[in-house]
Amino acid sequence: MARRLSTHPVRTRRALAAVAVVVAAAAVTVSSASSASSSQADRLRAIETTRLQALVDADTAAARELTAPDFQLINPAGAPLSRDELLGGIDAGAIDFLVLEPSSPIAVRLSGDSATLRYRTAFDLVVGGTHLTHEAWTTALYERQGGRWQIVWEQSTAIPNRLGLFIDSIKPVS
Secondary structure, three states, X not given: OOOOOOOOHHHHHHHHHHHHHXXXXXXXXXXXXXXXXXXXXXXXXXXXXXXXXXXXXXXHHHHHHOEEEEEEEEOOOOOEEEHHHHHHHHHHOOEEEEEEEEOOOOEEEEEOOEEEEEEEEEEEEEEOOEEEEEEEEEEEEEEEEOOEEEEEEEXXXXXXXXXXXXXXXXXXXX
């Protein structure tokens, strides 16, 4: 036999009031979580922007603070670089970032003590005596270690600015 909902006005009002309290509490929780994650995302964007500026300024001490000891970069040429290789190259003058900045909004995905950032990057640098100007898509993985966010992995994929030259560069050698 099917149960009928109570038609008692006092019980109905109490039930509706209880539902309203639960819905309101859930909305506050979601709003607070959203604000907290939005605040963390903004903080990570600021950290990444600060790190990029430190690389341009050749401030390797500041960059080192934001970079995990086990950091690895896969650059647009496909070469892996450790934290010491990247920052050592900057200190030695072999890598000179003239411009290194986001050219799109920085998207952030948070998951516990990890965060992934993705954005389009404008590069203007001199590496090994060769001047390069191009854009790339950058994906950066941050982890919260010891209460602070540090980048652990970074991968940049070049966006060719001279498509013909790029196509020639990937043709098989005969």
